[in-house]
Amino acid sequence: MDQSAVFHRSLEKSYPTAVRGEGVYLITDKGQKILDGCCGAAVSSVGHGNTEVIEAVVAQARKMAFAHSSFFTSDSAEELARVIINRSDNAFSKVTFLCSGSEAVDSALKIARQYHLYNGEPERVNFIGRNHSYHGNTLGALAAGNNTSRRDPFAPILSPVFHHVSRCFYDTDGIGLEESEYEDRLIAEFENKINALGPKTVAAVIVEPVVGSTLGTVPATATYLPRLKELCSRHGILVIFDEVMCGMGRVGTYHAWQSLGGIAPDLQTIGKGLGAGYQPLSAVLIGKRVYDMFEEHSKGSNKFLSGHTFQGHSMACAGALTVQKILERDNLVFNVQERGLLLESVLREGLSSYIKDYDVSLRGLGLFRTVDFGQLAASGGGRPLASEVSEECFKQGAAVYLCSGAVDALLFAPPFIISEDEIYTLANIFSASLKSVLDRRQVAR
Numbered sequence: 001m002d003q004s005a006v007f008h009r010s011l012e013k014s015y016p017t018a019v020r021g022e023g024v025y026l027i028t029d030k031g032q033k034i035l036d037g038c039c040g041a042a043v044s045s046v047g048h049g050n051t052e053v054i055e056a057v058v059a060q061a062r063k064m065a066f067a068h069s070s071f072f073t074s075d076s077a078e079e080l081a082r083v084i085i086n087r088s089d090n091a092f093s094k095v096t097f098l099c100s101g102s103e104a105v106d107s108a109l110k111i112a113r114q115y116h117l118y119n120g121e122p123e124r125v126n127f128i129g130r131n132h133s134y135h136g137n138t139l140g141a142l143a144a145g146n147n148t149s150r151r152d153p154f155a156p157i158l159s160p161v162f163h164h165v166s167r168c169f170y171d172t173d174g175i176g177l178e179e180s181e182y183e184d185r186l187i188a189e190f191e192n193k194i195n196a197l198g199p200k201t202v203a204a205v206i207v208e209p210v211v212g213s214t215l216g217t218v219p220a221t222a223t224y225l226p227r228l229k230e231l232c233s234r235h236g237i238l239v240i241f242d243e244v245m246c247g248m249g250r251v252g253t254y255h256a257w258q259s260l261g262g263i264a265p266d267l268q269t270i271g272k273g274l275g276a277g278y279q280p281l282s283a284v285l286i287g288k289r290v291y292d293m294f295e296e297h298s299k300g301s302n303k304f305l306s307g308h309t310f311q312g313h314s315m316a317c318a319g320a321l322t323v324q325k326i327l328e329r330d331n332l333v334f335n336v337q338e339r340g341l342l343l344e345s346v347l348r349e350g351l352s353s354y355i356k357d358y359d360v361s362l363r364g365l366g367l368f369r370t371v372d373f374g375q376l377a378a379s380g381g382g383r384p385l386a387s388e389v390s391e392e393c394f395k396q397g398a399a400v401y402l403c404s405g406a407v408d409a410l411l412f413a414p415p416f417i418i419s420e421d422e423i424y425t426l427a428n429i430f431s432a433s434l435k436s437v438l439d440r441r442q443v444a445r
Helices: 051-063 075-086 101-118 139-144 148-157 179-197 224-234 288-296 314-329 332-350 352-358 376-380 386-396 420-444
Strands: 018-022 025-028 033-036 092-098 126-130 162-165 202-207 238-243 267-270 282-287 361-365 368-372 409-412
Touching: 033 420, 051 314, 075 092, 075 282, 075 314, 092 101, 092 288, 101 139, 101 202, 101 238, 101 267, 101 282, 101 288, 126 179, 139 148, 162 179, 179 202, 179 224, 202 224, 224 238, 282 288, 314 332, 332 352, 332 361, 332 368, 332 420, 352 376, 386 409, 386 420, 409 420
Parallel strands: 126 162, 126 202, 202 238, 238 267
Antiparallel strands: 018 025, 025 033, 092 282, 267 282, 361 368, 368 409
């Protein structure tokens, strides 16, 4: 085979070719079946090869593949927006569709900035994010987040108006404190940062309700999000929830914030599971307070000063609309709750001998779970375990996601349609792979 002409993510890795998807499995050109235990990156919520979604995309392509959003809307985009709003506890007024999570985050930042311009506060230029959060790979999204391995090479060209405070990671950072005391400390840090910058200079705060692969499915503490929203509202600061990875049913509720205090943001980004991978799609959900400001100032030359060629793409929206209908009809968000508890239980059982002795831990919600290897790596040579275990899992027939950044951990985010038997298969492959890696390291020592 000729050398690949694709500029791949890794210049060292040899990539197998995926040729087909069936349910929770991906099949390579060599015939190997890989159980997709992470949906790529929490994307394939309704699984692979779903004929309903495929037919919806094809039917839309036959009618009209593309019409530029400067001139037209489409039925699929209009209906999808209504479905999302109707399932969001009346939290949002409008939806705008983009292609990637990074585009959605950049657009949310722009909307926040322009909101304050319309509100007569052009001095609001600062944004506050958190350490060990990740919001995307465009320059604006990288600046908003603080995944150091991805951010640091580009730090000199990122905007200095982005600032960061501590992560919300009670199990690791709150030792010795009651959860409420730990929250007090974090909210006070936000307030101190706001006061240091000047409350009238801060445009928005951006957080992941459940941090994704940078920390490994770490949920906010019980009242952290409502308290943060109250603090920001007091100072006229907008709140952006980034649910590109943790949203769209992934944690067992339609939006992750519905599981974590029930208070909606002013702006929210979604993606990945929205279209389930059948077409690239993301969105920004816009709260009434924000939209009303735009509507009030929409006369003359005033408009949202942004736009992408493929925003509101009719084929992508048609596929995502069918995904949303399947979630509702087949009660898949409830399935996420049940299968998530089973996955956690089976993983915990397989790790029981390591949890007490090596501080191995499990965390997460729904079908968004992480195994953190804690001090286990130290028992087998000191090198981090996650990368080696992930590679072994793939060899044994399952894909699990390698967390990047501050933890030695693997993330599990299988399709919502996964069966009980497939949960056991996934967990058993992981357990066997971990044992194989530890046995090899023992021999190496």
